[in-house]
Amino acid sequence: MATSAAQIIGKVSVLAFEKKLVPSDGYMYGTTWDNRFAHTTPLALIEKSVRGTISNRFKKKDSDAFIADPAKLDAKVESPNLQTVDVCALGQEQDTLKLTFTLKVLSGVERPSACNNAAFNQSYTNVAKAYIAKYGFTELANRYASNIANARFLWRNRVGAENIEVHVKVLNKGIEASWVFNAVQIPLRTFDENNVQISELAARIASALSGKNDFLMLEINAYAQIGKAQEVYPSEELVLDKGNSKSKKSKILYAVNSHAAMHSQKIGNALRSIDTWYPNYENFETGPIAVEPYGAVTNLGVAYRNPKNKADFYNLFDKYSRGKELANASEEHYVMAVLVRGGVFGESAGESAGE
Template sequence: MAKNKNTASVLAFEKKMVPSDGYMYGTTWEDRDNLAPLKLKEKSVRGTISNRLKKAVQDDPVKLNKEVEKANLQTVDTCALEPDQDTLVLRFTLKFLGGIHRPSACNNADFRQSYSKAAQTYVEKTGFTELSRRYAINIANARFLWRNRIGAESIEVEVKALNKGAEQQWKFNAGAYSLRDMEIGDNEIDSLAQRIAQALSSDDDFLLIDVVCYAKVGKAQEVYPSEELVLDKGKGNKSKILYAVNEIAALHSQKLGNALRTIDTWYPEFNDPTQGIGPIAIEPYGAVTNLGKAYRTPKAKQDFYTFFDAWANGDALNEIKDEHYVMAVLVRGGVFGESDK
């Protein structure tokens, strides 16, 4: 592909939605003031051989018996509530920042001016209301619990705005909100979305919120912190390492951010029941790594760069949903320069 002379070779945007790590505690549904940090525990287990075997082994009963007799010894990290606890508590802070019209780095003055004009026009036209409502929905529905959301009897989310002089509180019954519907709204969601929109559309303001989520999962039930990526599997004696901060089980900030920005219902396959999987996380190519698929390809001209290069240079996009998608990628942040080689 030929280089676009109207873009910048150095171009970066700081993320405008910044979550902390999520810290995990145990308590009871009726006595929520008594929180105890959840600790990781080490467990050694004797598993069975369950992986696919070579055809020669599959077809020979003697070889198969010898293979399955082998001990599959594993040492893993686990995390669970105590026997007297039935509720998981996840707590994190989340900051929304203004200044979307300013790249953090850009070495092309003409492009910077053109982009800034396009961004300011978007803010004036939409007030960031659509994106902010979708972020608010993902806070309300507790999507950020990931696997911990499955099988929970009740989930409540308490949100507090911490800005001095502008404190505010919201409370949500997460089970009342679908994970697939980005068009829902009520007074509480609209109120939170309005505060988020004020921050995102501002020149240099911010919103800092504290999010506390209570999930009644059952006494002594296992819960699921983030799993660490083991780059060198030849070292160490554990086959699964979970994430903890100061000995408190936790979710990565990146995992929380991925859940909160799962708002893309504008990709082509969304309305195709054989292909669409509900909202996907905002990504330049619509990447869903666990499915090994990119839902926004340059060939289909639905990727971020196709839209961004035209829009940032003053060309109108066909639909407002494409502008929403572009701005959501910029809220995500990243390095988007085009090589000058």
């Protein structure tokens, strides 16, 4: 039996790729829609102490006790559910949220940042260069550009906004350009919008990803008219040790030097929510998901790219990077999108490469 190319190349225990879409944190400001370019004020967090009601689901033994003696439930709800939380809102005369961040797009996807197998490195580089020559990153770039234009990165702040406008500016010297997008008119679930401005922005992104330019630096300002004094939603911090102290906050929002902000990771997750290629996509209401090795959507508790279907990143990458053809262009786009995302993808001991 002939030895396969995968067996010749062998295992790659050290393999890493640096991310090629690098957003900054997003900073939040309050303004008015009619005066949004002239005057903005940084938004600060507000601490509130609230007296909530007992509303959690009780254990069955407690429920049975309340049924047997309703007075026990009355006594239970008399105890207030005291909470201290962070909130953030526009000023009394402000009706518009401004979110500003920068995005750097880097070249060099064809070169791992770390790889301990020279044969694999050469094989992967050849495959990546062939992908660039064939597709030029145009499909991925169009999807990234669409997610900038439709303001997906606003997340919950996008819901219920009367107007949303996204201003994009190229900061690279000598190739300056700018665009303005009406985000509410650009769909969130499809990427086939025939929009000249999106195509122009996508061309700049594709040029950087494919190495025609070393990098692209964008400044992005989004304006969402959400209503006077309405609450806005910065990122929420992960509280690892809540303890039992009633004095501790139950919700801590993200701020930088007291300036309400959104995590760069959350913005990045929105920009790479381009995966419509996962199995049975048309049968789900989920829409595009963030590019992940297993198609994980944590808030739904679902991995849309289960290895059982051999549609996960590792099954596809192990074949593709060693010169084997994938079933279709969608699988190629997905693999390269994960590499743009970046990560550590080395094989652990005992695995057989390419199987």
